[in-house]
Amino acid sequence: MRTVKQVSDLTGISVRMLHHYDKIGLLKPTKLTEAGYRLYDDEALEILQQILFFKELDLPLKQIKQIVTSPNFDKMKALESHKKLIVLKRDRLNGLIELINKTLGGDNTMSFKEFDMSEYYNVWREYLRKNKNFDELAKFEQAIEKRKVADETKTAKNIIKQYGSMEKAVEVMRKNLNDSTHIKRKENYEKFENDFLYDKNVKLNELYKRITADLTKIPSSNEFQQIAEEITDTVKRDYEIFKTSRSKGDSLWYHMMTKLNSRWAEIIDNKYGSGAAKFIEEVFKIYLKDKKPKLDKLYDKLAGDLSKNPASEEIQKIVEEIATETKSNVEFYKGDTGLNYKGFFSVMADVYLSNANKGINSEYYTVDKKYGEGAAKFIGEAFKFYSEGSN
Numbered sequence: 001m002r003t004v005k006q007v008s009d010l011t012g013i014s015v016r017m018l019h020h021y022d023k024i025g026l027l028k029p030t031k032l033t034e035a036g037y038r039l040y041d042d043e044a045l046e047i048l049q050q051i052l053f054f055k056e057l058d059l060p061l062k063q064i065k066q067i068v069t070s071p072n073f074d075k076m077k078a079l080e081s082h083k084k085l086i087v088l089k090r091d092r093l094n095g096l097i098e099l100i101n102k103t104l105g106g107d108n109t110m111s112f113k114e115f116d117m118s119e120y121y122n123v124w125r126e127y128l129r130k131n132k133n134f135d136e137l138a139k140f141e142q143a144i145e146k147r148k149v150a151d152e153t154k155t156a157k158n159i160i161k162q163y164g165s166m167e168k169a170v171e172v173m174r175k176n177l178n179d180s181t182h183i184k185r186k187e188n189y190e191k192f193e194n195d196f197l198y199d200k201n202v203k204l205n206e207l208y209k210r211i212t213a214d215l216t217k218i219p220s221s222n223e224f225q226q227i228a229e230e231i232t233d234t235v236k237r238d239y240e241i242f243k244t245s246r247s248k249g250d251s252l253w254y255h256m257m258t259k260l261n262s263r264w265a266e267i268i269d270n271k272y273g274s275g276a277a278k279f280i281e282e283v284f285k286i287y288l289k290d291k292k293p294k295l296d297k298l299y300d301k302l303a304g305d306l307s308k309n310p311a312s313e314e315i316q317k318i319v320e321e322i323a324t325e326t327k328s329n330v331e332f333y334k335g336d337t338g339l340n341y342k343g344f345f346s347v348m349a350d351v352y353l354s355n356a357n358k359g360i361n362s363e364y365y366t367v368d369k370k371y372g373e374g375a376a377k378f379i380g381e382a383f384k385f386y387s388e389g390s391n
Contacts, residue, residue: 001030001031001039001040001041002039002040002041002045003037003038003039003040004018004019004029004037004038004040007040007045007048010045011045011048011052012156013048013052018038021048021051021061022038024061024062024065025065025069026051026061026064026065026068026069027044027047027048027051028044029044030043030044047068050068051064051068054067054068158347158350160343161340161343161344161346161347162339162340162343162344162347163338163339163340163343164338164340164343168338172337172338172339175337176337185241185333188239188240188241189241191239191240191241192235192239192241192242195239196264197264197267197268201234201238203234203238204231204234204235207227207230207231207234208231208272208280209272210227211224211227211228211231211279211280211283212268212272212273212276212279212280215273215275215276215279219279219282219283219285219286220286224283225283225286225287227283228283228284228286228287228288229287232253232287235253236249236253248329248332248333250291250293251293251294251295251329253288254288254291254292254293254296255293257280257281257284257288258281258284258285258288259281260277260280260281264277265277265278268280294325295322295325295326295329298318298321298322298325299322299379300371301318302315302318302319302322302379302382303367303370303371303372303375303378303379306371306372306374306375306378310378310379310381310382310385311381311382311385315382316382316385316386318382319345319382319383319385319386320386323341323345323386326341326344327339327341342386342387342389343387345383345384345386345387346383346384346387346388348380348383349380349381349383349384349387350380350384351380352367352376352377352379352380352383353376353377353380353381353384355376367379
């Protein structure tokens with residue numbers, strides 16, 4: 001018998017989620033102790049394994065309950081069906097397919113390692129401890145707990161889609177975090193950020209004071225566009241992070257200045273006055289309008305006409321270009337990660353589609369705001385068709 005905590009540790013399913021399964025009658029504990037603690041035997045774990053398989057096929061919990069609690073439920077036939085559907089839908093999830101094969105072959109070890117993210121988390125812990133970044137480590141631990149409550153199996157599935165297995169993802173992440181080029185680039189970025197936010201570059205400090213001296217003026221004026229040019233020339237001259245590759249350096253600078261992150265914006269507003277960050281963004285959106293990165297232009301092209309068929313040859317050709325440019329960017333910054341780009345776009349499709357109908361509260365609301373109502377759904381469908389290889 002295992003306690004609910006032991007089952008959680010074994011499977012990666014949060015205690016709260018196991019309590020929920022009990023509440024809705026999907027997975028009842030084998031027995032309760034006199035003190036009211038849940039206990040699970042091997043048969044209960046076999047049922048939980050089946051639940052995870054069905055969840056992999058995106059079946060709702062209500063339907064899964066009807067299947068696994070049916071008196072006619074045949075575990076072996078169900079496993080055969082699982083295998084066929086998973087191979088068709090996600091033929092790259094080799095870890096899950098192996099697990100099903102082992103079970104069909106009589107291996108009742110009930111391994112949940114394909115869903116286990118412990119080692120994935122540990123790589124980040126090691127990295128943060130090594131760099132003595134204890135504030136980030138504390139935030140990371142909080143994020144893990146939230147993810148477990150929200151059912152981290154979905155996160156694990158997405159990682160497996162992109163890398164083929166959790167082991168491969170861990171290997172890639174460890175390599176990236178310890179890669180000397182990556183570490184040097186991170187140091188260069190932090191050097192620029194520190195100078196930019198805390199006035200350690202005399203020339204930049206002077207220029208930012210000038211550009212925020214009067215926030216009532218028009219961002220498109222020659223005065224501010226000239227200052228934006230001077231700032232750009234200064235950072236490209238003084239900071240290695242923008243010298244590594246002209247196109248990649250330009251892309252980094254574009255995204256950095258046309259959409260300041262929330263921490264930067266808060267510091268800038270506190271320093272130069274409320275609205276200063278937004279004003280700087282507007283100045284640079286105008287100055288850098290002809291330097292928009294290729295990937296951004298491709299997204300503009302993709303969502304240029306939402307009346308088109310997302311599965312059409314024309315749209316799929318644009319998605320293919322997006323995939324090629326995404327691969328180029330990833331390999332420039334991280335090297336050959338072994339990322340499965342079909343799997344990557346499958347995950348992106350899920351993100352766009354799951355947020356498409358959530359309105360203003362969705363993080364992807366800005367996509368509809370930028371390109372028009374239905375843009376997030378359109379992009380999601382285009383990515384889904386591409387990821388399934390139907391073109």
